[in-house]
Amino acid sequence: MKLIAIDYHADNADQAFVESLHQTGFGVLKNHPIDQKKVDDIYKAGKAFFDSEEKHQFLYDKETQDGYFPPTVSEVAKGHKTKDIKEYFHYYPWGRCPESLRQQLADYYTQTTDFAAELLGWVEKYSPDEVCRHYREPLSQMVKNSQQTLLRVLHYPPLTGGEEPGAIRAAAHEDINLLTILPAANEPGLQVKSKTGEWLDVPCDFGNLIVNIGDMLQEASGGYFPSTTHRVINPQGADQSRSRISLPLFLHPRPEVVLSDRHTADSYLKERLRELGVK
Ligand SMILES: O=C(O)CCC(=O)C(=O)O
Numbered sequence: 001m002k003l004i005a006i007d008y009h010a011d012n013a014d015q016a017f018v019e020s021l022h023q024t025g026f027g028v029l030k031n032h033p034i035d036q037k038k039v040d041d042i043y044k045a046g047k048a049f050f051d052s053e054e055k056h057q058f059l060y061d062k063e064t065q066d067g068y069f070p071p072t073v074s075e076v077a078k079g080h081k082t083k084d085i086k087e088y089f090h091y092y093p094w095g096r097c098p099e100s101l102r103q104q105l106a107d108y109y110t111q112t113t114d115f116a117a118e119l120l121g122w123v124e125k126y127s128p129d130e131v132c133r134h135y136r137e138p139l140s141q142m143v144k145n146s147q148q149t150l151l152r153v154l155h156y157p158p159l160t161g162g163e164e165p166g167a168i169r170a171a172a173h174e175d176i177n178l179l180t181i182l183p184a185a186n187e188p189g190l191q192v193k194s195k196t197g198e199w200l201d202v203p204c205d206f207g208n209l210i211v212n213i214g215d216m217l218q219e220a221s222g223g224y225f226p227s228t229t230h231r232v233i234n235p236q237g238a239d240q241s242r243s244r245i246s247l248p249l250f251l252h253p254r255p256e257v258v259l260s261d262r263h264t265a266d267s268y269l270k271e272r273l274r275e276l277g278v279k
């Protein structure tokens with residue numbers, strides 16, 4: 001298995017992209033419409049926020065899940081014991097947000113959710129008929145006017161040597177949502193697990209857009225689109241002193257959307273958040 005960046009403007013981009021999602025759970029796009037300068041500006045403003053004391057005024061709300069999650073509460077991936085080495089901020093249009101980030105995050109959120117709806121249209125178009133029969137409503141409609149779609153500004157601080165043994169920036173996990181849209185971070189480290197069990201580096205050239213399947217789309221497609229395990233490994237040597245910022249957008253359906261005979265989006269999300277220890 002190999003991940004190759006697909007040119008968004010190529011004639012067969014949509015088909016090649018969906019085939020990659022089916023085969024690997026991941027698809028990488030280049031020359032896409034998400035403005036890299038805007039992403040970079042958010043990385044800078046995000047870094048300044050995490051470096052400030054202001055972040056403590058935005059401590060996350062357990063019920064609504066918006067706000068700042070400090071390293072002391074950050075997720076323990078399913079099946080793991082050590083906490084990830086990261087802190088993050090959860091942005092929702094209805095949630096709390098520092099003024100220094102509000103406008104940029106709002107613009108990015110709107111633009112990227114619209115783009116994601118286009119990608120869900122591609123997924124639907126190239127889903128085989130027997131898979132489409134599982135979808136209770138068009139995929140792009142599942143996320144329309146959803147209040148649940150989440151933009152996460154993530155900061156992996158420089159390593160100090162005092163980390164818990166075995167802890168890594170993000171332990172192996174799968175995403176919970178339908179689809180995740182992730183611009184390449186400012187530093188490498190993201191890896192995806194292949195079907196044969198090896199860890200492969202995700203091409204992280206600045207400007208690439210990485211898209212991956214989450215558990216909800218795996219559930220809704222009866223497993224045709226796999227929610228693939230991924231992780232973020234620790235840097236080595238001199239790179240340990242560098243922090244890493246990333247900006248995943250987790251596309252979530254409206255809570256009442258039926259994913260399968262077993263689950264609505266809401267029942268599924270609650271179960272998974274309890275497992276993560278953040279609910
Ligand atoms: O930081 C990254 O590159 C990936 C983050 C991630 O996988 C997650 O937050 O679910």
Ligand SMILES: [Fe+2]
Binds near residue numbers: 174
């Ligand atoms: Fe993830």
